[in-house]
Every structure is written in C-alpha cells, then in structure tokens.
Amino acid sequence: MSHARRVLLLNAALGLGIAWFCWAAAHVPWQDPDGQAGDRDGRGPRFGGPAGGGRGPDGPWTTTSVPWTAAPFLLLLALGVALRRARPRTAFVASVVGVGGFFATTSFFAPALLALALTVYPMAVALPVRRWAWLLALLVPAVLAAHHDEAYLGVLEPVVYAELVMALALAVAPVLLVLLRRSRREVERRERAEEVRRSAYEERLRVAREVHDVVGHSLSVVTMQAGVALHVLDKQDGAGVPAEVTAALEAIRRSSRDALAELRTTLGMFREAEPRSPVAGLARLDDLVAALGTAGRPVSVVRDDHGDGTPLPAAVDQAAFRIVQEALTNVVRHADGAGASVRVERRPDALVVEVADEGPGAVVAEGNGIRGMRERAAALGGEVEVVPGPRRGLVVRARLPLVGAEVTS
Known part of the structure; x- marks a missing residue:
C-alpha cells in the first residue's frame, strides 16, 4: 500500500472517529438545574456533552434524541478530515460546513471544532497564507449556526462571543505553529547559506594567496632577470649582440610586468565578497x-x-x-x-x-x-x-x- 493511501485511510478513520464522538456525545447532555433535560425542541443539549464525572450539577446525565439530519453533516465533517492532505482548502470548507450544519441541528459542541483545527494545519503548511486566510471568516457563520433560532442569531448573548473566541483559537493555534516552524527553517537556511559563503570566501583567499605566491614570485623573477640582462647589454653598448636579442628581452620584461599586474588585478576579485570582473x-x-x-x-x-x-x-x-x-x-x-x-x-x-x-x-x-x-x-x-x-x-x-x-x- 502506498504512503498516500495509508495517509488517506488514517485521516478517514480519524474523521469518522470525531464524527462518531460528536454523534454519541450529543445524546448525553447535562440536566438543567431545575431537573429538566437540557434539550432544545428535541435537538440535543444546549452547551455540549458530558465532562467530568458521572453526574451533572443536580442529577445524572440523561439522554435525548438527535435528528437524523445531523448525520449528513457529520459525514461531511469526516470527509473534510479525510481529504485534509490531498485537498487542503476543499477539506477545510467541507469541515466548516459539516460543523456548522451539526451545530444548527443540535447545538454548539466544542469537541467538533477539533475537525477544524485538523484541516487548518495542512492548509497552512501547503499553501501561502494569502491563499487561505480569508477562509477563516467561515468560522463566524459556523458558530452562529448553533443560534439560528435565537433573536439576532444570539449576538446579544455573551456566550456567542466565547464560542467564537474558542473556534478562532483552535483554528489559529495550528497556523502559529506552522509560521513558527517556517521561521525556524528560514533562519536555519540563512545560517547554512552564510556558512557556505564564508567557506567559499575563505577558500578563495587561500587560492589567491597560493597563486600569488607561486606565479607572482616567478613572474617577478622573470621581470627582474630580463631587466638585469638589458642593463648588462646597455653597459656593453650591445657589442656583438643581435638587435633581436635586445628586443626579445624587452618584450619579456614588458610581458612579464603586464602579466604580474594583471594577475594582481585578477586575484584581487577573490578578496571581494562580490567578485569584480577582470578589466x-x-x-x-x-x-x-x-x-x-x-x-x-x-x-x-x-x-x-x-x-x-x-x-x-x-x-x-x-x-x-x-x-x-x-x-x-x-x-x-x-x-x-x-x-x-x-x-x-x-x-x-x-x-x-x-x-x-x-x-x-x-x-x-x-x-x-x-x-x-x-x-x-x-x-x-x-x-x-x-x-x-x-x-x-x-x-x-x-x-x-x-x-x-x-x-x-
């Protein structure tokens, strides 16, 4: 089995697990303080499922009916989690719609937001921020869907803003983690590049020194010897020496002097951080x-x-x-x-x-x-x-x- 298929199956199992947990937990609400089961028109608990021990504030847990219309939204949520690696943005949109539909048919259930966190992370890893950040705005209607039967979609109740903060926090946390990892990798990449540049510069200096010491010394000796020969010939007035010999020695001295000057100019570029072209x-x-x-x-x-x-x-x-x-x-x-x-x-x-x-x-x-x-x-x-x-x-x-x-x- 290929790696991509294994990842798809594991994500599918994870998405189905979250969907089953949401479905099962929606049937077990706390009792209200007055002893009545906390369901709203038969749509499940008001603020999510059980937490803590085996009893509620004033009595045991009770069960309530959850409409079957919630099932397709949970399947959509599971599908989004399954596709989060292959289709990051599509998976996030599917998860948001699934979570919002589940909230609308039951009530706000915080663990369902885990599906959103799981789909935000691969989207932040695979794509630049500008290509997906605007999708986070979908979290607002998803949360307000839990209050669709309340006046003004519940925006007058403080609990709505607490739910929005919770949803945004779970969505932004993976993004911050991704940005931190990217920043760390970029710093490491720059440090490695700087180390390579420093090593290359040191190697250029070493080569420049070696070439200058070997070739430069030889050219200096050639120039000096040609000059000495010309000086001796000049003192003897060139007696018995063909004119071609004098011209050849002069050419040797001039060529070696020019070559030495050009060698120094060329090697000078190795001492520059940004090499200059020879002239x-x-x-x-x-x-x-x-x-x-x-x-x-x-x-x-x-x-x-x-x-x-x-x-x-x-x-x-x-x-x-x-x-x-x-x-x-x-x-x-x-x-x-x-x-x-x-x-x-x-x-x-x-x-x-x-x-x-x-x-x-x-x-x-x-x-x-x-x-x-x-x-x-x-x-x-x-x-x-x-x-x-x-x-x-x-x-x-x-x-x-x-x-x-x-x-x-």
Whole structure:
C-alpha cells in the first residue's frame, strides 16, 4: 500500500472517529438545574456533552434524541478530515460546513471544532497564507449556526462571543505553529547559506594567496632577470649582440610586468565578497599583438563590425580577449616560428573571434588551454571549435552570443 493511501485511510478513520464522538456525545447532555433535560425542541443539549464525572450539577446525565439530519453533516465533517492532505482548502470548507450544519441541528459542541483545527494545519503548511486566510471568516457563520433560532442569531448573548473566541483559537493555534516552524527553517537556511559563503570566501583567499605566491614570485623573477640582462647589454653598448636579442628581452620584461599586474588585478576579485570582473578586454588586443610582434611572431588583426555601435557586453569582451590570448599562446608553443592572424567579427547577435596560424597543422591534444577556452565560451552560451586550416595550420574559432549579456560601461 502506498504512503498516500495509508495517509488517506488514517485521516478517514480519524474523521469518522470525531464524527462518531460528536454523534454519541450529543445524546448525553447535562440536566438543567431545575431537573429538566437540557434539550432544545428535541435537538440535543444546549452547551455540549458530558465532562467530568458521572453526574451533572443536580442529577445524572440523561439522554435525548438527535435528528437524523445531523448525520449528513457529520459525514461531511469526516470527509473534510479525510481529504485534509490531498485537498487542503476543499477539506477545510467541507469541515466548516459539516460543523456548522451539526451545530444548527443540535447545538454548539466544542469537541467538533477539533475537525477544524485538523484541516487548518495542512492548509497552512501547503499553501501561502494569502491563499487561505480569508477562509477563516467561515468560522463566524459556523458558530452562529448553533443560534439560528435565537433573536439576532444570539449576538446579544455573551456566550456567542466565547464560542467564537474558542473556534478562532483552535483554528489559529495550528497556523502559529506552522509560521513558527517556517521561521525556524528560514533562519536555519540563512545560517547554512552564510556558512557556505564564508567557506567559499575563505577558500578563495587561500587560492589567491597560493597563486600569488607561486606565479607572482616567478613572474617577478622573470621581470627582474630580463631587466638585469638589458642593463648588462646597455653597459656593453650591445657589442656583438643581435638587435633581436635586445628586443626579445624587452618584450619579456614588458610581458612579464603586464602579466604580474594583471594577475594582481585578477586575484584581487577573490578578496571581494562580490567578485569584480577582470578589466582585460579586446581594447588590449593591439598591445598583445604588438608584444608578439616584438618577439618575432608577426600577427595581423582584422576587425569587422556589423553591430549597432553599442559597447560589447563586459563578459563577452573579456571572454573574447582571453580566448584570443590563449589561442596565440598555443601558436607560440606549438607552431615554431609561424605567424598568425586574428579576425574579430561583430554580428548583430554574436561576436565571432578567429585565430589562424601558419604552422604545420599538427593536432594538439586538448589540454587546459583549449578546455579553458571552451569553458569560457560555454559559460556565455557560446562554443569554441579547433579545426585544421584551409591550407595548413590550425584555426580556433569562438562564437559568443550577445543577447542577454550585461553591457560594459
């Protein structure tokens, strides 16, 4: 038997138990102080069934007749309790109608309000307050139904207000319990989220320190050694040293210095609670190409703009620069002495960057560089492909969508 069916049967048994108790208790009223049974026109006790010991204030309990018209309302009450998990609002309305009808055919009987409390709780658990709070107004006519044959529905009698307070208290108590549990769960959720954020921040700081200590130190050493070599060559007036060597050392020093500055800028975002984007973008493409040219790697750049003249989205601008930078790095590493061409085409819906080299075109295993390019493009909904060139070499082509990206300021 499934869990839902077991819950339905248990609630049905609970609803029938409450209905039977109300039916049985309605036949056993207290005697009135004058010794007469407290029934109103044969409709049962005035203020509910027995409580306490075996005798009333002035005599034993007596029995009274309860009209069979009360039975359908008790069945409706039981049905509401049975459906309280599957149909919370329908179950509550059915219970209110059942309780009100039972009160109208007998009299006010406080234990019947237990059915209302049982149907309010799952309604408060499953639904937002705004979707069911207005249904609590039905409690008023349900209570007044017990006084339908009195003048002005009994609103002039203090006991009516006591009954209303009792009904509202039994209905509101489960609601307060649900709201308390929700508030506690929300506090726990926020504490867990804060703990996760704190752990992530501490991990970012640790990674930033490690990267800065290892890579930053190495770049500083490269910059210093290149500067020392240039200083020595300058003192010797470059005697016997080809001009290309001096240019290469100058490019090494400038590139390592720029890389160190960019590393510090990039790692700085890990120290922010809300990370900032690195500042590198296609505006630095000419500097990148110039550095490679100084090192003896000719690189040409072609720009083709079919856009609307607005600035590129920041994420796309930065990702495109990083992809070009990594592709040119692969050219330097795997295509000895080969030149390259960079093409940047802005379309209305996407930015396409293409880096083609003039190397032998050997297939390079997909390492961290190519994988990083793919991940940058995929994060923006784009793609990167690495294919052989039309004649020789390799072509790295990335397509980055422009729709929905944040525009750089």
